[in-house]
Amino acid sequence: MSMYNEKVIQAFMSPKNVGAMENPDGVGEVGNPRCGDVMKIYLRVRDDRIEDIRFETFGCAAAIATSSTATEMVKGRTIEEALKLTNRDVAEALGGLPPEKIHCSLLAEEGIRAAIEDYRRRRQGLPPLPPRHDAVCHHEIPETGEETRE
Amino acid sequence: MRRIYMDHSATTCVDPSVLQKMLPFFSEKYGNPNSVHAWGREVRTAIDEARASVARLLNAEPREILFTGGGSEADNLAIKGVAESLSGKGRHVITSAIEHHAVLDTVKWLGKAGFDVTVLPVDSEGRVRVEDFRAAIRPDTILATVMYANNEVGTVQPIRELGEICREKGILFHTDAVQAAGHLPLDVRDLPVDLLTMAAHKMYGPKGVGALYVRKGVRIAPLVHGGGQEFGLRSGTENTAGIVGFGAAAELAARRIANGEIDKERRLRDRLIDGVLSRIEDVLLTGHRTERLPFHASFCIRYIEGEAMLLRLDFAGIGASSGSACTSGSLEPSYVLLAMGLDHATAHGSLRLTLGKDTTEEDIDTILETLPPIVGNLRAMSPFKKNA
Numbered sequence: 001m002s003m004y005n006e007k008v009i010q011a012f013m014s015p016k017n018v019g020a021m022e023n024p025d026g027v028g029e030v031g032n033p034r035c036g037d038v039m040k041i042y043l044r045v046r047d048d049r050i051e052d053i054r055f056e057t058f059g060c061a062a063a064i065a066t067s068s069t070a071t072e073m074v075k076g077r078t079i080e081e082a083l084k085l086t087n088r089d090v091a092e093a094l095g096g097l098p099p100e101k102i103h104c105s106l107l108a109e110e111g112i113r114a115a116i117e118d119y120r121r122r123r124q125g126l127p128p129l130p131p132r133h134d135a136v137c138h139h140e141i142p143e144t145g146e147e148t149r150e
Numbered sequence: 151m152r153r154i155y156m157d158h159s160a161t162t163c164v165d166p167s168v169l170q171k172m173l174p175f176f177s178e179k180y181g182n183p184n185s186v187h188a189w190g191r192e193v194r195t196a197i198d199e200a201r202a203s204v205a206r207l208l209n210a211e212p213r214e215i216l217f218t219g220g221g222s223e224a225d226n227l228a229i230k231g232v233a234e235s236l237s238g239k240g241r242h243v244i245t246s247a248i249e250h251h252a253v254l255d256t257v258k259w260l261g262k263a264g265f266d267v268t269v270l271p272v273d274s275e276g277r278v279r280v281e282d283f284r285a286a287i288r289p290d291t292i293l294a295t296v297m298y299a300n301n302e303v304g305t306v307q308p309i310r311e312l313g314e315i316c317r318e319k320g321i322l323f324h325t326d327a328v329q330a331a332g333h334l335p336l337d338v339r340d341l342p343v344d345l346l347t348m349a350a351h352k353m354y355g356p357k358g359v360g361a362l363y364v365r366k367g368v369r370i371a372p373l374v375h376g377g378g379q380e381f382g383l384r385s386g387t388e389n390t391a392g393i394v395g396f397g398a399a400a401e402l403a404a405r406r407i408a409n410g411e412i413d414k415e416r417r418l419r420d421r422l423i424d425g426v427l428s429r430i431e432d433v434l435l436t437g438h439r440t441e442r443l444p445f446h447a448s449f450c451i452r453y454i455e456g457e458a459m460l461l462r463l464d465f466a467g468i469g470a471s472s473g474s475a476c477t478s479g480s481l482e483p484s485y486v487l488l489a490m491g492l493d494h495a496t497a498h499g500s501l502r503l504t505l506g507k508d509t510t511e512e513d514i515d516t517i518l519e520t521l522p523p524i525v526g527n528l529r530a531m532s533p534f535k536k537n538a
């Protein structure tokens with residue numbers, strides 16, 4: 001099992017923004033149950049600002065911790081600001097993740113982007129975004145410890 | 151908070167009585183057992199006694215027991231040793247899909263070295279089908295290796311039936327009994343096996359010492375060449391403290407089996423299994439309900455992931471294990487669970503709780519009180535299911 005730091009453990013043991021949301025303005029679901037992690041993000045948006053955000057996550061401790069931290073980081077932010085959140089920001093806010101868990105932070109970034117995309121589609125009157133379940137699992141250990149994605 | 155270790159399939163503590171017997175063999179009785187002087191002779195005597203104790207646990211002869219550096223080495227020695235010694239007779243080996251890596255990877259290595267390998271599937275309870283086994287045997291089959299009991303799901307294989315088929319067909323039969331030895335009565339005079347693997351650390355002995363039973367008359371080639379210790383099959387100055395510890399652990403195990411302590415453990419296991427199945431929804435027992443190790447309980451808890459469960463349990467003072475991808479450190483959840491036909495998402499929710507000789511009824515009740523809220527809490531977070 002991975003060695004987690006105190007911050008990750010804290011976020012995992014007492015996660016914030018947990019649970020489904022009634023009548024959300026946007027929903028994003030990413031990951032794949034086959035790979036052992038699925039993240040679902042719910043948004044409430046007012047005046048282009050994320051007024052409330054919730055998550056539901058099936059996954060390991062790191063997946064739950066990154067879901068919690070990522071939602072905390074974008075809550076109260078504008079959509080544009082939220083789109084700037086990267087997996088690296090989430091991992092840094094958590095004081096670093098074990099290399100094999102970096103994909104969890106990626107999932108958080110993707111989940112928030114998917115929810116925002118869904119929000120924008122709904123505003124244009126398009127049908128909601130279907131869950132985006134990965135075709136392959138991203139559990140590969142990155143070559144270098146913390147490098148993740150450009 | 152009382153901490154409850156429930157991972158005895160991974161390893162056990164060294165029993166204090168075992169440790170006491172080992173201690174003199176570090177600084178006091180340090181002679182090389184191969185030396186002729188008094189220092190050596192007293193250690194040789196201790197090794198002989200330990201060999202006799204391990205032999206008694208299996209109803210084997212001392213000459214049929216050779217000590218190794220653990221279970222993995224004994225598995226390697228059995229499989230490569232037979233392959234090497236019988237390669238002139240045939241080059242086909244049979245095994246099962248749920249073997250420990252010490253067997254599976256060894257057999258796969260043989261596959262690269264020019265042997266033909268058949269890996270038999272298992273049923274949904276983790277048992278090799280006897281008909282499949284019979285049908286896999288070919289004229290050039292030299293060895294079959296099927297584990298006595300599985301470490302992840304606890305299932306005990308129909309070893310007698312499989313061994314009888316091997317006898318009938320004239321092929322050698324090895325069983326990895328690392329999980330079973332010391333916990334189930336084993337009698338090699340009665341059981342049709344030719345080679346059997348044990349590890350001391352799964353039965354309250356020290357880590358890094360194992361044994362291979364090799365039936366009299368069965369010839370194998372060594373892996374380690376050198377001074378000719380262990381009947382020429384495992385060279386190197388003996389791990390005397392470890393071997394003495396294994397002997398003491400074998401005596402302890404024999405007493406526990408004779409005293410009915412195993413039955414007590416089995417009743418506690420059943421209390422745990424029944425409790426988990428009745429208190430948590432959408433849970434399945436993995437492995438066979440009755441043909442299973444007496445100390446072994448394993449489940450898949452749907453809609454949540456194993457590592458998250460383990461960490462929450464750990465913070466509640468309970469040490470458990472899981473075969474989820476996150477805990478196995480690989481891309482996939484446990485190959486054992488997948489071989490039993492479980493889907494990936496379910497296999498990610500695997501949880502193994504293995505009892506030990508000091509596990510009490512109170513411990514089981516504590517687990518039964520602690521686990522459901524943890525499951526409920528994680529499920530409340532899961533997109534798949536809201537309530538436990």
Ligand SMILES: Cc1ncc(COP(=O)(O)O)c(C=O)c1O
Pocket residue numbers: 159160219220221222223225250252297299300301326328329349351358360
């Ligand atoms: C079934 C089985 N075989 C082999 C082994 C390997 O034993 P060791 O760790 O002593 O090498 C283990 C233990 O991990 C096991 O459970």
